[in-house]
Amino acid sequence: MIAPVPPAPLAPAVEAVAANPWVSLAYLVAGVCFILALRGLSSPTTSQRGNRFGMIGMGVAVVTTLVTHVPVAGGLSDRADLYGETWNYDYFAILEILAAIGLGAAVGITTARRIAMTAMPQLVAAFHSLVGLAAVAVACAAFLNPVAFDIADMVVPMIGQPFASIHVVSRVEMALGVAIGAITFSGSVIAFLKLNGNMGGKPILLPGRHALNAGLLGAIVILVAMFTRDQSPWIFWTITLLSFVIGFLLIVPIGGADMPVVVSMLNSYSGWAAAAMGFTLHNIAMIVTGALVGSSGAILSYIMCRAMNRSFVSVIAGGFGASDAGGANGGAAIDRPWKRGSAEDAAFLMSQAEQVVIVPGYGMAVAQAQHVLREMGDLLKKEGVRVKYAIHPVAGRMPGHMNVLLAEANVPYDEVFELEDINAEFAQTDVAFVIGANDVTNPAAKTDRSSPIYGMPVLDVEKAKTVLFIKRSMGGVGYAGVDNELFYRDNTMMLLADAKKMVEEIVKALG
Amino acid sequence: MDFISILSIFVLACFVGYYVVWSVTPALHTPLMAVTNAISSVIIVGALIAAAASSGATGSGVAKWLGLGAVVLASVNIFGGFAVTQRMLAMYRKKEKRS
Numbered sequence: 001m002i003a004p005v006p007p008a009p010l011a012p013a014v015e016a017v018a019a020n021p022w023v024s025l026a027y028l029v030a031g032v033c034f035i036l037a038l039r040g041l042s043s044p045t046t047s048q049r050g051n052r053f054g055m056i057g058m059g060v061a062v063v064t065t066l067v068t069h070v071p072v073a074g075g076l077s078d079r080a081d082l083y084g085e086t087w088n089y090d091y092f093a094i095l096e097i098l099a100a101i102g103l104g105a106a107v108g109i110t111t112a113r114r115i116a117m118t119a120m121p122q123l124v125a126a127f128h129s130l131v132g133l134a135a136v137a138v139a140c141a142a143f144l145n146p147v148a149f150d151i152a153d154m155v156v157p158m159i160g161q162p163f164a165s166i167h168v169v170s171r172v173e174m175a176l177g178v179a180i181g182a183i184t185f186s187g188s189v190i191a192f193l194k195l196n197g198n199m200g201g202k203p204i205l206l207p208g209r210h211a212l213n214a215g216l217l218g219a220i221v222i223l224v225a226m227f228t229r230d231q232s233p234w235i236f237w238t239i240t241l242l243s244f245v246i247g248f249l250l251i252v253p254i255g256g257a258d259m260p261v262v263v264s265m266l267n268s269y270s271g272w273a274a275a276a277m278g279f280t281l282h283n284i285a286m287i288v289t290g291a292l293v294g295s296s297g298a299i300l301s302y303i304m305c306r307a308m309n310r311s312f313v314s315v316i317a318g319g320f321g322a323s324d325a326g327g328a329n330g331g332a333a334i335d336r337p338w339k340r341g342s343a344e345d346a347a348f349l350m351s352q353a354e355q356v357v358i359v360p361g362y363g364m365a366v367a368q369a370q371h372v373l374r375e376m377g378d379l380l381k382k383e384g385v386r387v388k389y390a391i392h393p394v395a396g397r398m399p400g401h402m403n404v405l406l407a408e409a410n411v412p413y414d415e416v417f418e419l420e421d422i423n424a425e426f427a428q429t430d431v432a433f434v435i436g437a438n439d440v441t442n443p444a445a446k447t448d449r450s451s452p453i454y455g456m457p458v459l460d461v462e463k464a465k466t467v468l469f470i471k472r473s474m475g476g477v478g479y480a481g482v483d484n485e486l487f488y489r490d491n492t493m494m495l496l497a498d499a500k501k502m503v504e505e506i507v508k509a510l511g
Numbered sequence: 512m513d514f515i516s517i518l519s520i521f522v523l524a525c526f527v528g529y530y531v532v533w534s535v536t537p538a539l540h541t542p543l544m545a546v547t548n549a550i551s552s553v554i555i556v557g558a559l560i561a562a563a564a565s566s567g568a569t570g571s572g573v574a575k576w577l578g579l580g581a582v583v584l585a586s587v588n589i590f591g592g593f594a595v596t597q598r599m600l601a602m603y604r605k606k607e608k609r610s
Binding site: 027030031034037038041042043044050051055057058065066069070071093097100101102103104105107108109112117120123127128130131133135138141142145148149169264267271273274275277279280282283284285286287288289292293295296297299303391393399400401403404407408410416418 | 531535539554585589592602
């Protein structure tokens, strides 16, 4: 015979707190601050104010949570509420929380100060993985201790111990939160390893990966459905595990130059994970933030895909450039004549020009050539040359990567132009200076229907009177595995060297 | 709050996000990613609740440590994300003074 156990008290203090309208209002203020933070980024002049709004919003959200959820020794005693006794604060637990925040702050600020601007894509990927892991940890904590999150009812069965039955809606939210968080985490770790060079940039194609991914995804959906009926721990942990695996499998086959899409996509996922947890906690700040970040990442992914004329699905399916079709038209062009120039030739041509347009790409980031490039720009400006920079949306490894590097090198942002703003100007340009970019300048994208990059918007550099193209050697091809028409044009001069060394020599020749 | 009110907030916030993000200048897309990273760490709210509530009667020690771990991770992101965004944006501002 099992003795009937009285139901454990449901933390009444949490209920009382949740009902306080001021608390909800504070979270709403935080949400509005986050909207203003993104709004500020519409122009460099308002962006810093926007960032301060973001910090204020985060401060409001954290302080509100801290003061409404002070740890109490010996549990949330119902006596304290019923008899108006003073709370017996658990000072050690408070200290632990503050120490955790302090530790995170120290690590975060040190990293942010030290990181090189060229390593920004890796840093962002690493930060995404942290959001994902934090979401997983919070979802697991909510599953293990649902009463603390106010998402469960105590059930006293006829036989056995009373247990906390998690609300059905909360179960779905929780399962989605843990799944999206886990995918964000493992996907971002792979993206980080690829961007950081710990893992080759070449796509790794597993046989039957589409079937495997679809099977895993199906299994997760079925498990989430089961979880609504049965809150057994094994279901929850299996969902978590499978999601880690699928995040890993999704990103492994995607190659280096498709990283702008991947990083944007993971950014979006981290937002949806936060939103799912916001649903679980009924927290306005988290829901608004999740929606903002989720749509931000989705829009960036869309912009990146459009800039490559590829569908989102084909990027996620992976393996660009590794497909069998790519090699077919690359081989024939090897023996075509091309012109080679020296740094002195380049310096002379540019100093005589009226307008020079510089086209930077990932190669500039790898060579860390942005500072010496700006030096070259300054020298040319002294000679009375108009210098502009043209940026393709997918140049680099993340959206806006080139803009940040040029900003770091003190290039005025009003000299930097986007593709659609500058493309018409190449016809009136004397010299187009391509440094570390390749596929985004390939005219075959406009004319050659058989080319894998056909239809991709490209910079019309070939319309300039002279094209100077810095490249390490004539052997290599761009990421897409296609030969670039541009190399063999009459108005193209190839500068074969490391990007940084070549620009340094040009600077010497100009000075 | 019932599910429908929360869903309404979510859907409307998605629309706000859509229009706000399209108005972001492409030159600031990297700072945009950094700052969205920082604000998505508002998930620290859930971590703080888990870390603080665990001494409750039903409290599970594991939930508390998961919460504390998540507080550390989210804090790295919040402070790191805002700091690195600030650093990037300061570089853009300098230009304006020069020109």
